[in-house]
């Protein structure tokens with residue numbers, strides 16, 4: 001049986017081992033933050049952190065995350081307080097429909113963990129594979145830079 005930690009809580013999902021992680025998160029675990037977009041590992045809507053690294057959950061079978069710690073966008077908040085990135089996205093109104101937003105937040109969180117002071121080029125490069133149809137990319141970049149600057153810009 002697969003056992004994993006999701007947002008700090010241990011789970012032993014009963015889904016078949018080849019079930020996509022995204023289906024387990026959105027189904028039995030009730031976490032609707034990660035989204036189903038392409039289903040092919042191409043758009044980034046379903047990103048989660050697996051042991052701190054961004055991973056597309058739509059094409060990741062459950063068996064492959066046995067023993068890992070998974071963080072979804074819901075797990076970025078601390079004691080109900082938004083993550084600095086989440087606050088910055090609100091401040092910059094960096095979501096339109098919001099479908100892509102959780103994946104972008106996950107990728108941006110991984111970026112800031114690795115590089116707390118990215119410049120604009122580094123933010124653009126990091127988010128290059130996260131697709132957004134709504135055209136909020138400029139606001140997204142501003143929001144990530146705002147979070148990196150401690151909420152000031």
Ligand code: FES
Nearest residue numbers: 037038039042058
């Ligand atoms: S839904 Fe997973 S990458 Fe598009």
Ligand code: FES
Nearest residue numbers: 096097132133134
């Ligand atoms: S805000 Fe709509 S897809 Fe990005």
